[in-house]
Amino acid sequence: MTASSRLALRGDLLDFTGTPAWGALDDPAVRFRPDHWLLIEDGRIVGAQAEDPDARWTREDHRGRLILPGFIDTHVHCPQLDVIASYGAELLDWLNTYTFPAEQRYADPAVARGGAERFLDALLAHGTTAAMVFPTVHKVSAETLFEAARQRGMRLLTGKVLMDRHAPDGLRDDVDQARRDCEDLIRRFHGQDRLGYAVTVRFAPTSTPAQLAMAGDLCRQDASLYMQTHVAENRAEVEWVAKLFPEARSYLDVYDRVGLLHERAVLAHGIWLDAQDRALLAQRGAQLAFCPSSNLFLGSGLFDWVAAREAGFAVSVASDVGGGTSLSTQRSLGDAYKVQALAGRRMTAWAGLHAATLGAAQGLGLSHEIGHLGVGTLADVCIWDWARGPVAEARFAVARELHEKVFAWMTLSDERNLAAAFVAGVARHRRPDPLPHP
Ligand SMILES: [Zn+2]
Numbered sequence: 001m002t003a004s005s006r007l008a009l010r011g012d013l014l015d016f017t018g019t020p021a022w023g024a025l026d027d028p029a030v031r032f033r034p035d036h037w038l039l040i041e042d043g044r045i046v047g048a049q050a051e052d053p054d055a056r057w058t059r060e061d062h063r064g065r066l067i068l069p070g071f072i073d074t075h076v077h078c079p080q081l082d083v084i085a086s087y088g089a090e091l092l093d094w095l096n097t098y099t100f101p102a103e104q105r106y107a108d109p110a111v112a113r114g115g116a117e118r119f120l121d122a123l124l125a126h127g128t129t130a131a132m133v134f135p136t137v138h139k140v141s142a143e144t145l146f147e148a149a150r151q152r153g154m155r156l157l158t159g160k161v162l163m164d165r166h167a168p169d170g171l172r173d174d175v176d177q178a179r180r181d182c183e184d185l186i187r188r189f190h191g192q193d194r195l196g197y198a199v200t201v202r203f204a205p206t207s208t209p210a211q212l213a214m215a216g217d218l219c220r221q222d223a224s225l226y227m228q229t230h231v232a233e234n235r236a237e238v239e240w241v242a243k244l245f246p247e248a249r250s251y252l253d254v255y256d257r258v259g260l261l262h263e264r265a266v267l268a269h270g271i272w273l274d275a276q277d278r279a280l281l282a283q284r285g286a287q288l289a290f291c292p293s294s295n296l297f298l299g300s301g302l303f304d305w306v307a308a309r310e311a312g313f314a315v316s317v318a319s320d321v322g323g324g325t326s327l328s329t330q331r332s333l334g335d336a337y338k339v340q341a342l343a344g345r346r347m348t349a350w351a352g353l354h355a356a357t358l359g360a361a362q363g364l365g366l367s368h369e370i371g372h373l374g375v376g377t378l379a380d381v382c383i384w385d386w387a388r389g390p391v392a393e394a395r396f397a398v399a400r401e402l403h404e405k406v407f408a409w410m411t412l413s414d415e416r417n418l419a420a421a422f423v424a425g426v427a428r429h430r431r432p433d434p435l436p437h438p
Contacts, residue, residue: 007040011067015373016358018191021351025403040379070129070380071329074362075268075289077134078119079103080322091234104170106136116148124429126327126415129380130155137161139181146189153423159198163206197317198226204254215260216352221408228266233269234300249393261286278311287314287363292335314363316354328414329356349407379425385417
């Protein structure tokens with residue numbers, strides 16, 4: 001099937017037109033259009049209406065289901081799908097024991113290709129239609145991810161991982177070869193179809209100062225490039241960075257000194273930042289990916305979202321699989337709620353869903369393309385059951401207000417609720433056993 005047709009999807013449309021206020025249950029930024037048709041032409045959203053569209057439209061009736069923009073996972077590792085749910089380690093041990101051996105296998109193009117395809121299909125099956133992804137140090141791991149995303153029509157940001165020290169054999173590059181590989185990948189993939197290149201520094205400890213400078217140089221030469229890395233995830237890691245870079249004021253400053261903090265930069269975690277770091281993130285326009293599932297699973301710490309909002313930098317919510325234990329955005333949002341609850345705060349469903357859709361898109365400079373159901377965006381949309389199974393059905397039946405319903409959905413649902421995922425108006429995932437529908 002091609003996207004050059006008129007498609008109308010019927011359901012309860014939910015998205016955001018702005019940033020919901022923290023703590024507000026009734027917020028004008030929430031756009032809820034119950035029982036509407038979402039109109040899609042040539043892969044783009046062209047409107048929404050309550051009236052039935054005429055016979056020129058191919059109609060899919062999902063009345064009684066929830067239609068959301070596809071989720072955007074701003075921090076996730078393709079090769080780590082193979083080590084998800086690994087027992088008993090904090091960050092630095094976990095990398096050495098589980099992650100690095102899994103990543104070594106991606107030197108083999110067949111492993112890289114199979115892994116990329118399995119990974120993207122898994123994202124789609126969880127309702128995630130766009131992502132910023134870490135592959136491995138191997139050039140082929142980025143190539144295969146780009147190619148697999150292109151085949152699926154997906155918005156994907158990735159780049160070969162830079163790491164030239166403190167990593168085992170088979171997982172280190174060197175500055176000159178890495179630069180040549182990055183430049184070749186940028187030329188072949190950046191800005192092609194829906195692909196974007198992200199200069200990908202694993203984290204400060206695994207790059208020499210010379211390699212960090214090279215990464216910053218790439219970003220300076222082309223302001224349209226993205227950047228992704230990790231920062232201040234774990235206390236032992238922060239201490240290690242302080243020893244490796246004694247001249248830097250902080251872990252974040254290691255990146256700022258070489259020009260890696262900019263409007264297209266996404267940094268994962270940021271648990272152990274101080275007020276000066278937060279002000280710097282806001283000043284540079286960089287986005288922080290909050291990864292609550294991973295932070296809890298690896299015992300890394302509790303992210304202070306309210307301090308981030310007060311400082312004024314963008315926060316998205318990401319899975320960080322394989323430190324995170326699920327690709328499900330709802331599971332990540334459920335964990336995000338609990339992390340904030342431990343600090344005596346309450347994250348609304350609006351704050352959570354906004355961070356996984358419009359907020360993430362705006363942070364990436366992509367809200368003209370993804371993140372909401374507005375006219376002109378590409379139709380990356382997912383159709384969800386409001387409730388699946390007797391417990392969720394009973395809860396949903398007694399929910400009254402819209403926020404109560406959506407919060408119960410966010411907390412009780414997962415990928416089993418996903419009926420279909422569309423990418424640019426093309427169904428790329430359908431549940432094999434859809435529930436009977438009226
Ligand atoms: Zn990560």
